[in-house]
Amino acid sequence: MNLKQGLKYINSNYLIAVDIETTGLNTDTDNIIEIAAIKFLNGEYVDKYVTFVNPMMRITEEITALTGISDNDVLFSPTISQISEEINEFIGNAPVVGHNLKFDLSILNRENIAIDNDFIDTYDIAYLVLESDINLSLSSLADHLNVPFDDLHRAEGDAYLSFQVFQSMIPYIEKISIQNLSLYSFLASKVDKQTNTIWEILATNIKADSFNLDSYITNLDKFSQLNYDEFDKTELRNFLSKFTCDEFITYMFSHKGPIASTIKDFYQRASQLEMSSKTANTFELSNQILIEAGTGTGKTLAYLIPALWHSVMSDKKVAISTNTITLQDQLINKEIPALLNSLKEDVNQLEYTNFAHPQKGKNNYVCISRYIDILKSSNLTTDQYRLYSKVGVWIQKTSSGDKNEIHIPGWQNSNWDKISVGMKHNCNTRGIACFYDHSRKIANISTLLIVNHSLLLADLRSGNNILPEYGYLIIDEAHNLEQEIINQFGFEASKNRILDQLKYYQNSVFLRNRIEQTDKLENLRELLETHSFNISEFFTQIDQIFNNQVTQNNIQNLIVNEQIANSKPFISLLPIWNESLQSFKKILNLNESIPELQADEFSDFIFDLDLLYESIQELLINRNDNSVYWINKRNRYQSNEELSLKLAPLNTAEILENYLYVNEVGTLLTSATLSINGSLDYASTQYGIDNTNSSVIKSPFDYKNMVLLGLIRDIPDPRNELYQQKLDSTLVDICSSTKGGILILHTSYYSLRISRSMLKKSLETKGYTIKAQGIDGTINQILSSIQNHENFIIMGTNTLWEGIDIPDSKLKSVVITRLPFGVPGDPINTAKSAKLNNPFRELTLPQAIIRFRQGFGRLIRNEKGKGAVFILDSRIINQQYGNLFINSIPECSMKKIDTSQISILLKDWK
Secondary structure, three states: OOHHHHHHHHHOOOEEEEEEEEOOOOOOOOOEEEEEEEEEEOOEEEEEEEEEOOOOOOOOHHHHHHHOOOHHHHOOOOOHHHHHHHHHHHHOOOOEEEOOHHHHHHHHHHOOOOOOOOEEEHHHHHHHHOOOOOOOOHHHHHHHOOOOOOOOOOHHHHHHHHHHHHHHHHHHHHOOOHHHHHHHHHHHOOEOOOOOOHHHHHHHHOOOOOOOHHHHHHOOOOOOOOOOOOOOOHHHHHHHOOOOHHHHHHHHOOOOOHHHHHOOOOOOOHHHHHHHHHHHHHHHHOOEEEEEEOOOOOHHHHHHHHHHHHHHHHOOOEEEEEOOHHHHHHHHHHHHHHHHHHOOOOOOOOOOOOOEEEOOOHHHEEOHHHHHHHHHOOOEOHHHHHHHHHHHHHOOOOOOOEHHHOOOOHHHHHHHHOOEOOOOOOOOOOOOOOHHHHHHHHHHHOOEEEEEHHHHHHHHHOOOOOOOOOOEEEEOOHHHHHHHHHHHHOEEEEHHHHHHHHHHHHHHHHOOOOOOOOHHHHHHHHHHHHHHHHHHHHHHHHHHHHHHHOOOOOOOEEEOOHHHHOOHHHHOHHHHHHHHHHHHHHHHHHHHHOHHHHOHHHHHHHHHHHHHHHHHHHHHOOOOOOEEEEEEEEOOOOOOOEEEEEEEEOOHHHHHHHHOHHHOOEEEEEEOOOOEOOEOHHHHHHHOOOOOOOEEEOOOOOHHHHEEEEEEOOOOOOOOOOHHHHHHHHHHHHHHHHOOOEEEEOOOHHHHHHHHHHHHHHHHHHOOEEEEOOOOOOHHHHHHHOOOOOOEEEEEOHHHHOOOOOOOOOOOEEEEOOOOOOOOOOHHHHHHHOOOOOHHHHHHHHHHHHHHHHHHOOOOOOOOOOEEEEEOOOHHHHOOOHHHHHHOOOOOEEEEEOHHHHHHHHHHHO
């Protein structure tokens, strides 16, 4: 029997599609308010069991808003215990079908329902068989598979839709190889459950061979035959030697030069030539320069051309650092190949292979050795089985081992960490090559090195021990550099993080049976237990200090100032911490005395924890004025509450001076958003660059004829309680008048949720596709879902202000709901403000203007763009500082209007 026959056999027996609605998402305490079980045979409807259920508790307004089910609906309904027997009788021993059944079955099994039934989870299937990065919610899956639906968040509608989604995925399941089916079944069997998944059902039905681990491992050795030869630059160097760098720039950008001859729609821009020449000068003098390059300048080619000349002629690498994967991909897959292609008429032997390489941090690469450990382990959670099944197929075909190839959602990060290179390096415990080492070898022979800000700064902090040596540096998207400096040179330590690391170390030593048991090892086990107890006790005391000092529920941060540090409770922490340090030092000494623990896996772990403890020591005892220290408590009074200690540097310019500029590497910092009202003073201060050649290069685009800037007069101040209501009605007006193609930028997730709910009620039935970041998927998932829709409305906060490019000029309007001032009480800004004469003018306002410019910049991405930007914050009109926001963006066609004029204004603009 093959897979197709196995699936047909499953369908030829009874299947029960199941869904429940509940009072909440806690599988231990929330109860069922509606249940639906629908019986199918041969893919056809047979019968159904649907009823409300009395949960014996109140239904919240949120649940009623989501499901439409109220207390009155369930008041006279049976309790689940009264109907569990007849539900089990209806289901029988048929497999149950549903979406993300982990939740439903946890509650159903708790009520003694469907305990012995195998299950077919459409979430699991979609996660493994659909390769595109789509949102795996039931509605998004149905939309992706062209399955019609309308009645969501009701048990019967969701159960029926789950079954139809399963049927639609059968052609995808049929394409799975028998080897991969065996892998899925093998990993699913490691989950603590009494019944079988679809993979185990199929493997049994078709009598598939058991998963062969040895054969699988043999096929993972990918790099033994690779040749790490350096790119031969001889002919290219001979050609470039005919020019000075400035002459080469002039030649490349000339009217009939290589760029104009090979790149469609290229035209010569004085701004591009200016930036390229200034970059060349900076490389020549080995100094630093800031250049703001407005949209349309062509900044990437402007810096790549002098980078190419200087790198080849000096035989020194150029490192190009970006903040986003999008720009890295653009450099690797588009800009650099286009540049080399333009020279093929002049240079015959010009291969792209190994010329440029994206180098990433260790955590981005899967570790084959650690993945094999997972395959040999005995127990997995449901989420681990899902991720490791996906990785198991991907790892057989990837040539990079880079996790970005398989779109790992954020909530799987902790499981990814268990199989990433992470702290581990050069382990090679099974004679199998390493993806990370492979990437480093390519980086060593490349000419252009593409990295992100995080890795660049980690290399600087390590004393340049991570990246290959480079002679020139380009920092693109430089407006993000300050935050990344704070991330890399600061620290965060939580009880969970430390205890998880200790547990991983302990498991590595004791559970994998690699090391012979000795008295020393037994002593190590006891020390680890003592140290874990000391750490727990330390953080318990920190928690008490926070709770005593912070009485307001909405405050998450407590800055450790001198008053706090000198208080009796804080001083009493020191003996507890010293005890923790003593137990850790004993672990260090014992670790060094055991030869088997000197491998990189163990020494790197110890080194990482040692650095963390040094930072905690600094917070407790060795505080300095150039840093801010605070206690953070996320999700206070919730089940996922987490307490952590944090440190952040305050002087980013000093860090760059001490770690980067001292190396005398020619450095360009560039971005489209660095200036305030045409001045680079703020950026110069942040990054410590005093170069008279630094400049603001304006966009060549005609914004006055491309952008309508609508400033809404009759909307209340955002601090007014009537603001949200007026905001929502104005958003409906704008969306209706624009007919979709809208990006709405919020500064508050709370406000976004309210606005989304209003827009869905008002516009979804009229054919609009409304997607909100974090609710309806990731940025990539949202972009994928709107590809075939013109009337889309995208809503987002934070990263969406700069992290989204909507292609093909589909975007008609950008709406900025509020001027993006920082959150009051932020510890870093609070500490910085204390050192300034006018914190609002010197810090708060510049930060908001930079963010505002990023949001504004979402609309026009190329010369074909046209549309409107609406500002729904009256402070831009009524406050004196409003002009600074307006003067910091290109001159547009600006109109100050009331909401009643929006529709007429847009018609006239079109």
